[in-house]
Structure formats: structure tokens, C-alpha cells
Amino acid sequence: MREAWRCLLGLCLLARSASPASPQGAANPFAGQQMPPDPCYDDAGAARRCIPEFINGAFGKEVAVSSVCGWPTSSRSCSMVERGEERPSVRTCQICDAADPWRAHPPSYLTDLNSAHNLTCWQSENLHTSPNNVNLTLSLGKKFEITYVSLQFCSPRPESLAIYKSMDYGKSWTPYQYYSSQCRRMYNRPNKAAITKQNEQEALCTDSHTDLYPLSGGLIAFSTLDGRPSGKDFDNSPVLQDWVSATDIRVVFSRPQLPRELGAGEGGGRPDEDPMVPSTSLPAYFYAVGDFQVGGRCKCNGHASRCLKDKEGKLVCDCKHNTEGPECDHCKPFHYDRPWQRASAREANECLPCNCNLHARRCRFNTELYKLSGRKSGGVCMNCRHNTAGRHCHYCKEGFYRDMARPITHRRACKACDCHPVGAAGKTCNQTTGQCPCKDGVTGITCNRCAKGYQQSRSPVAPCITDCESYCKPVKGNLKINMKKYCKKDYAVQVNVLDMVTVGDWAKFSVNVVSVYKSRGEPLKRGDNILWIHMKDLACKCPKIQMRNSLVIQWRDIWTRRLRKFQRKEKNGKCSKA
Known part of the structure; x- marks a missing residue:
């Protein structure tokens, strides 16, 4: 057996030695494999819009419910089961016990794997022992862009239902959609109001999906953009971009169906006569949901292709395009040459670094300069180093001049003028040549010597004067008065x-x-x-x-x-x- 392994090893070595060398050095047989391309950049490396994959944001997440059957004690509930169009429905009853896994209907069944062959349902308490309103609250853990919210029922669908969203992790709630056969009475909204650009960010009410039948398996699905006028131009509609954003979703079952075959008493009246359900008329009615889905994408504003968990376990965008933040909603430090913008299909709108010629580590955005530049550049460098100055640290500060032998990005691109304190008329020199401004009769790039025809004096004001012999002939001998x-x-x-x-x-x-x-x-x-x-x-x-x-x-x-x-x-x- 050992000889066989040796032979096999010899064949492998022979095969490797006979194969051509890989570009990576051939030491690693997997060296030729490449990383998958980044969806946020094209083949040329240019930025482009990228979005995380579409997911069911509710899958596997915990749902907070205001009511669950079988707790703290077991309870008995009954429901009507359809047997076909020609056969009457049959009343069936069962025991719900939260302590017994086989008889429990916990809220985890709302977001588990939905299978038609093994349907699991969350179930509320019987309505004669609890309020009519039952809430389901889902925290997505991060801001999402919601496409739809759907509920598949194991019981008859509620007669009235409201969907709310939160954008601040449950601190405040905004109506998302209403369903009711009596929109005006239940929610003070008209039924099936026309959607215009003026109200496309408001919750509407409809009487669709509020029928009694089917008694089980009924679906309610709310599409956030369906019928919204600006939906076709979503990239340019901040209103709808805000409309689809949510960190939490809450579903409120406001009122159940009241058919007589479900046990409503003769004196219970018609359901459109009273929005509150008499507890005595529903001896064994409940809400039951088999699947709760929230379809959408992790909100990253077009600057990330995926969301990851940070060190604290929070879901955040894997930001690209020089952006950062939970939703890639602002530019990274030093990338303020233009204002942050959401990416669109036409333009990635990546954040651009300030042009400081490698002489500054901080910059700020100036709106006026951005407008004056034709909306191309608005970055202003701060605390320019290496003796540079200017909006882009693009020229030498006072007392220094450009060394043309070095690029402006070189840390020693600016040389000291070193103007002579007496011979120069100032400390500032020519930015290109380094020539200091000399006083009369003084010459030299730093004004450190007298020009031809001048001689040095002791005066700090006129350090070089015309040669005295040609200007003022000195007196020879003793001074006499005649x-x-x-x-x-x-x-x-x-x-x-x-x-x-x-x-x-x-x-x-x-x-x-x-x-x-x-x-x-x-x-x-x-x-x-x-x-x-x-x-x-x-x-x-x-x-x-x-x-x-x-x-x-x-x-x-x-x-x-x-x-x-x-x-x-x-x-x-x-x-x-x-």
C-alpha cells in the first residue's frame, strides 16, 4: 500500500513539474484564482451604483407579539375548516399549550421557513379573553428599503388591519397602509383614494383583502411603491426614498371577521355597526398567521453591495465609494470635494477627496465655492503643511517660494525666501523665482549685497548708496573757513x-x-x-x-x-x- 502511495505522489510531482509555471509562481495550485469582481466598480475600476441583495428581512428574526395562545395556561380554540365548494365548512377545535412544543404556536413560527407541507402558525389568545387589537412588531436591526409586507393567515383574515413603520428603531411610528371594509369609520380615511404626487407619501386605506374567505391561507400583501406616481423615477424622488425606508414594521389587527358560522351571537349585530367586537360574541375566535415577510434590501443608498455585522453585532453596510455610516449616508473624512449624494443608475456619486496636494489631512466643504465651480469642486483644505497655503495648498505661504525642480506635491516644494533683513524691502519673495524685493542699490536673490556703482553704508534704511566719490567728493586735508x-x-x-x-x-x-x-x-x-x-x-x-x-x-x-x-x-x- 505504501508503494502505491509513493507511486501516486510521484505522478503528482511529475504532473506538476511538466505543467507550465503559473503567473503567480506556481507554488500554490490555487494562486491563479481571482477574487470575484466588486459590484460597486466596473471592469475599468470606475464607481457605479451597487445594492445589496433582495431578501426577506423578517426571516429568522424575533417578532414581539402582544398576545400568544396557551400562556400562562393552556386554552381551547375552534375554527371553521373548508371542505370544498359544495360541502359545508366543519368546525374543528384544538388545545394550545405554550409549555408543550407539539401544541404551542409561538411567535417564532411567524418568521421560520415557510413550507406548505409543514405549515406552522403563530396564534393569538382567544378574543373573548383579550383585547381585539393584537400587535406584531418586527425589528429589522437596521434601516431597510421595503418593497412589500405580506401576511399569510391560518385563520380568516382580519376585517380591519393596519401596518405601521418606524424609522428610528421604534421610538415613533408612521402609518404605512390600512385595510378595512369600513375605512372611514375605522381609520378616518377614504376607501381607495386616488394616489397623486401630493399624497404619495401618505398611508391609504382599501377594502381589498378583507373578505371572509378563504377561511385559511388568505394573503394580505402591501407593496410600498405600487401606484405611486414617482415610483418610475425613484432615483430622483427623495419623498419615496424616505417612504420605503424603515427600521421596524408593526402590524395591528384591529378587528376580526364576524360571520355567524364562526360563533357570532344573534345579538352581536352586523360588523359594520360597531368597530369594537363584543367579547361575548366570540367565544373561541383568534388571529393566526403562518408566514410574516418583509421583502426589501438593506438601505445603503447605492454605495454598498452587502451588509455585514460590526464588532458590536449590529448590521451595517459594507460601504464603498468613499462613504461611511450605517447607511453609507455621509462621506468619509477628507472626501468633501462635493456633497454626499445617493447613487443612481446614471451616476455613482462617489465622494471625492479634497485636492490638497498631499499637504493637508483635513478639509471642509464650501457650498458657495461648489456653486461657483459649476458644481464640480467645493473642498477647502485646512491647516496646510510644508509651508504651503491656499484652498488646495497649491502655493507657498508668505516667506517661501516654489522649488520648480520638485512637484507641488513634494513635502519640500516650498523653499524659504531668506530675504536679508536689511537689504530687502520685505519678507515676501517672488513665488516662482524666489527673488526678494531689494532696496535701492541692493542686489542678489536675497538682497544680500550692493549693486555695481553702490557701496555699503551703515544706514539700515539705505544700506547701499551711490559711490560717494562720484556723488560727494570727500574733503582732503584740514577743514578751513575762508x-x-x-x-x-x-x-x-x-x-x-x-x-x-x-x-x-x-x-x-x-x-x-x-x-x-x-x-x-x-x-x-x-x-x-x-x-x-x-x-x-x-x-x-x-x-x-x-x-x-x-x-x-x-x-x-x-x-x-x-x-x-x-x-x-x-x-x-x-x-x-x-
Whole structure:
């Protein structure tokens, strides 16, 4: 036997070695199998509408009932059984005991596997021992889009029945549909009212499906969209999209049938005379349902193809298209470039990420920008990083410029301007070239040197000035005062320099005039005064002004007599000869 296995193994190895290598490496015989395609995307990877499979949302779920037979004690109930069109119905009775599995009719029979060969029925208490109203409440565990609600009866169908829905897990209830032979009297609704676009989201009432017969096996089926005008354009009807949505379904049996053969007394009257059933007239009547179905789909707004249970055991959509939420009803963070929308047959309406060029982790939606863009883009990036700024983090912030050698998505796409604090006129540079705005006479991409024909000064206002030798010829040797110089000057004064401030290209000096020897034009007075000198002159020391010193040359007391002498000669007309 061992030799046979060895031989078989050898054949397998030979077969594998002779087969061509698979694209996956041939180590795994199942490597060539592919995952099934995602229904939410086409072959090209483009998003498209996808919906979960159609199911009976009630199957296997627990139904809360307000009444069940055989509890707390067993009870006897009777019903009429049809034997054919020509043969009269036969009355049959049975015992219901919730403690005996063979005689019990629990609510679990409402949503178990429905089989015609093994029909199981939930049954209420006899109506002479309980209220006429009996409720069935089904929690779907999640919001569904309901297509139909159906009930198959083991007893005669109720004469009046109401279906309600809840969209908030049973906190509030909205009428869904009414059935009654007396719609106005039971539910204050007209019978078979016309459905228009104005009332297509309202519960209607009909007398159909309220007949006595069949005594067993009768069906009531409510279609949520049947006859609704906007049903053909469901994708574009928010009203009907809301209308079919429900988290819970409640069925209220309001009033049973009252045929005489079911035991109604002579004094019970006709059923249309009193909406409440006299308890004495129904010694053994009950409601019984064999199958309770709620057909529909897990509500995912076209952005998921299935629903799964989360870590807490709750049913949620397996969302695609960058959506999230129990119903895929909002966009994932950072996917706010356009508002969330439900998917349609024409457009998947997937949520789009904000275009932040990889420089931001958060963004927000701006309605006005979205409208201005022709409803194409409304995302605004928040807290741009890497020295970027703008709605899309698409340009460099103040003090930085683009490095054109790198794409805008690079984390170092923006370089610091590094403008010289003295040579530059500001901190902002050209976004493309990085050129800083330089002051007069300053050059360089960061304004860090003087241009040709300029020399550096000590002034922070005018750091580079025209070469002083060409602008203001420096004085050589000792400074002297003679008659010729005296005559050429407009002013000859003795001042003390007190203070200086810069105003633009000018220096404003506060001076104290001690003596006035010559003043051509507007006369000068002794005392405090203001002196304006251009910064270029000041930098070239034309004149040389020093704080706490006299102007233009350091004053000497012996010059007083000389200046008085020049003053007298000027009055005598000597300056015209000089």
C-alpha cells in the first residue's frame, strides 16, 4: 500500500513539474484564482451604483407579539375548516399549550421557513379573553428599503388591519397602509383614494383583502411603491426614498371577521355597526398567521453591495465609494470635494477627496465655492503643511517660494525666501523665482549685497548708496573757513545736534541753533529747530553729522571773530567780488 502511495505522489510531482509555471509562481495550485469582481466598480475600476441583495428581512428574526395562545395556561380554540365548494365548512377545535412544543404556536413560527407541507402558525389568545387589537412588531436591526409586507393567515383574515413603520428603531411610528371594509369609520380615511404626487407619501386605506374567505391561507400583501406616481423615477424622488425606508414594521389587527358560522351571537349585530367586537360574541375566535415577510434590501443608498455585522453585532453596510455610516449616508473624512449624494443608475456619486496636494489631512466643504465651480469642486483644505497655503495648498505661504525642480506635491516644494533683513524691502519673495524685493542699490536673490556703482553704508534704511566719490567728493586735508567758502554757502550757522529719526529716505535732526551768521532766503532764528538731510548725503558724510556735536565742522571758539568779519564783508559787497 505504501508503494502505491509513493507511486501516486510521484505522478503528482511529475504532473506538476511538466505543467507550465503559473503567473503567480506556481507554488500554490490555487494562486491563479481571482477574487470575484466588486459590484460597486466596473471592469475599468470606475464607481457605479451597487445594492445589496433582495431578501426577506423578517426571516429568522424575533417578532414581539402582544398576545400568544396557551400562556400562562393552556386554552381551547375552534375554527371553521373548508371542505370544498359544495360541502359545508366543519368546525374543528384544538388545545394550545405554550409549555408543550407539539401544541404551542409561538411567535417564532411567524418568521421560520415557510413550507406548505409543514405549515406552522403563530396564534393569538382567544378574543373573548383579550383585547381585539393584537400587535406584531418586527425589528429589522437596521434601516431597510421595503418593497412589500405580506401576511399569510391560518385563520380568516382580519376585517380591519393596519401596518405601521418606524424609522428610528421604534421610538415613533408612521402609518404605512390600512385595510378595512369600513375605512372611514375605522381609520378616518377614504376607501381607495386616488394616489397623486401630493399624497404619495401618505398611508391609504382599501377594502381589498378583507373578505371572509378563504377561511385559511388568505394573503394580505402591501407593496410600498405600487401606484405611486414617482415610483418610475425613484432615483430622483427623495419623498419615496424616505417612504420605503424603515427600521421596524408593526402590524395591528384591529378587528376580526364576524360571520355567524364562526360563533357570532344573534345579538352581536352586523360588523359594520360597531368597530369594537363584543367579547361575548366570540367565544373561541383568534388571529393566526403562518408566514410574516418583509421583502426589501438593506438601505445603503447605492454605495454598498452587502451588509455585514460590526464588532458590536449590529448590521451595517459594507460601504464603498468613499462613504461611511450605517447607511453609507455621509462621506468619509477628507472626501468633501462635493456633497454626499445617493447613487443612481446614471451616476455613482462617489465622494471625492479634497485636492490638497498631499499637504493637508483635513478639509471642509464650501457650498458657495461648489456653486461657483459649476458644481464640480467645493473642498477647502485646512491647516496646510510644508509651508504651503491656499484652498488646495497649491502655493507657498508668505516667506517661501516654489522649488520648480520638485512637484507641488513634494513635502519640500516650498523653499524659504531668506530675504536679508536689511537689504530687502520685505519678507515676501517672488513665488516662482524666489527673488526678494531689494532696496535701492541692493542686489542678489536675497538682497544680500550692493549693486555695481553702490557701496555699503551703515544706514539700515539705505544700506547701499551711490559711490560717494562720484556723488560727494570727500574733503582732503584740514577743514578751513575762508571768505570764498563763506560767500558760496546759503547758511552759516552754529548748531548743536540733539536727536535724529529716519523718515523714509530722509533723516530728521533735532538741532539747537546757537548763532546765525548767514541765512539766505527764509531767516533762521536761534533756538530749537528741525534739519532735514537726505540719507544719501548723510551716508556719504555730506555733511558729516554726529550726534551731540556741532555742524558742519567741529566748532572752535576762535572762529567767532572770523565769521563776524566775513559777515561784515558780505554787507559791504565783498562776496560779489569773491
